[in-house]
Amino acid sequence: MERLRRSMMFVPGNNPGKLQTAGIYGADSVIFDLEDAVAVTEKDAARHLVYQAIRDLRYPCEVAVRVNHILTPFGREDLRQVLPAKPDLIRLPKAEAAQEIKDVDEIISEAESKHNFAPGTIQMGAAIETAKGLRQAYAIASASPRMAFIAIGGEDFIADLKTTRSKEGWELFEARSQLVLAAREAGIQAIDTVFSDVNDEETFIAEATRIKGLGFDGKSVINPRQVQLMHRVFQPSEQEVAHARRVLTAYREALEKKSGVIALDGKMIDSPIVIRAQRVLAYAQAVKK
Numbered sequence: 001m002e003r004l005r006r007s008m009m010f011v012p013g014n015n016p017g018k019l020q021t022a023g024i025y026g027a028d029s030v031i032f033d034l035e036d037a038v039a040v041t042e043k044d045a046a047r048h049l050v051y052q053a054i055r056d057l058r059y060p061c062e063v064a065v066r067v068n069h070i071l072t073p074f075g076r077e078d079l080r081q082v083l084p085a086k087p088d089l090i091r092l093p094k095a096e097a098a099q100e101i102k103d104v105d106e107i108i109s110e111a112e113s114k115h116n117f118a119p120g121t122i123q124m125g126a127a128i129e130t131a132k133g134l135r136q137a138y139a140i141a142s143a144s145p146r147m148a149f150i151a152i153g154g155e156d157f158i159a160d161l162k163t164t165r166s167k168e169g170w171e172l173f174e175a176r177s178q179l180v181l182a183a184r185e186a187g188i189q190a191i192d193t194v195f196s197d198v199n200d201e202e203t204f205i206a207e208a209t210r211i212k213g214l215g216f217d218g219k220s221v222i223n224p225r226q227v228q229l230m231h232r233v234f235q236p237s238e239q240e241v242a243h244a245r246r247v248l249t250a251y252r253e254a255l256e257k258k259s260g261v262i263a264l265d266g267k268m269i270d271s272p273i274v275i276r277a278q279r280v281l282a283y284a285q286a287v288k289k
């Protein structure tokens with residue numbers, strides 16, 4: 001089972017209080033942000049705070065840093081200053097081309113070598129936030145062995161589409177589906193976008209349920225209150241686990257009788273159903289830890 005990334009919580013990189021407590025809320029990952037949550041005048045202070053937090057504090061989860069785009073005046077300096085702290089992952093915003101991933105991969109390799117980190121220690125993820133980026137989703141996802149996921153940055157994506165965000169999310173449906181397909185083709189995870197109204201739990205849960213159904217592995221979140229909501233949506237129910245066990249038992253018995261297909265409660269059980277049942281059990285096991 002790959003690493004769980006049900007909840008990836010953004011933490012503004014210029015907020016010392018939030019950086020200090022970010023690990024206590026149970027998120028699978030924290031993303032210390034140097035990009036859009038940080039004003040241009042605060043970039044330098046934020047880099048320093050993020051470096052110190054990663055170096056000095058122990059987080060019980062994956063620690064990622066969202067740097068500015070490599071082609072902005074800030075991206076390379078972000079990497080230069082935070083890589084020596086050895087974050088688990090660098091998340092790139094507004095990715096539009098495989099070359100951006102390759103360039104950052106090279107910078108990370110140089111830092112790993114300079115600081116005696118094992119090669120490949122620091123992973124990468126990239127957010128697709130424009131129509132142009134979406135066209136390159138597979139190329140981006142497969143541009144480096146460091147790539148652990150691609151994400152959709154929905155707020156920027158919607159601005160690029162020149163539309164507005166609805167509760168039902170129709171405007172993002174096509175992009176979300178394409179993003180999951182590209183991630184699966186590349187064999188990496190797919191992460192959904194943030195939901196900005198932290199007080200609207202009902203719509204958050206509906207959206208989380210929908211994106212789980214589309215195949216996403218998790219969601220970027222902006223507030224601790226969204227973490228457990230997300231985990232609850234992704235938790236396999238007792239009925240799902242019990243059903244998965246019955247599927248595997250029935251299939252084993254079928255194989256013993258030299259048959260590759262069997263009916264359980266009137267429904268056909270064959271190998272893709274078995275693969276799904278195995279995933280439910282592996283997932284239930286992983287979320288218990």
Ligand SMILES: CC(C)(COP(=O)(O)OP(=O)(O)OC[C@H]1O[C@@H](n2cnc3c(N)ncnc32)[C@H](O)[C@@H]1OP(=O)(O)O)[C@@H](O)C(=O)NCCC(=O)NCCSC(=O)C[C@@](O)(CC(=O)O)C(=O)O
Nearest residue numbers: 010011012018036037127153154155156193194220222223
């Ligand atoms: C929204 C709000 C201001 C509300 O604050 P409030 O203080 O009213 O919240 P409360 O619930 O009252 O907080 C209760 C307690 O939790 C603490 N607490 C809250 N949030 C915490 C947190 N994030 N980390 C650690 N701690 C936290 C707080 O300090 C308090 O602690 P305490 O005082 O001890 O009780 C706050 O959450 C926040 O700043 N969120 C992060 C915003 C951010 O990073 N945006 C950029 C990334 S998105 C983007 O860029 C778009 C994107 O790029 C995305 C993509 O690519 O996917 C795209 O295009 O779509």
Ligand SMILES: [Mg+2]
Nearest residue numbers: 129153155156
């Ligand atoms: Mg964005």
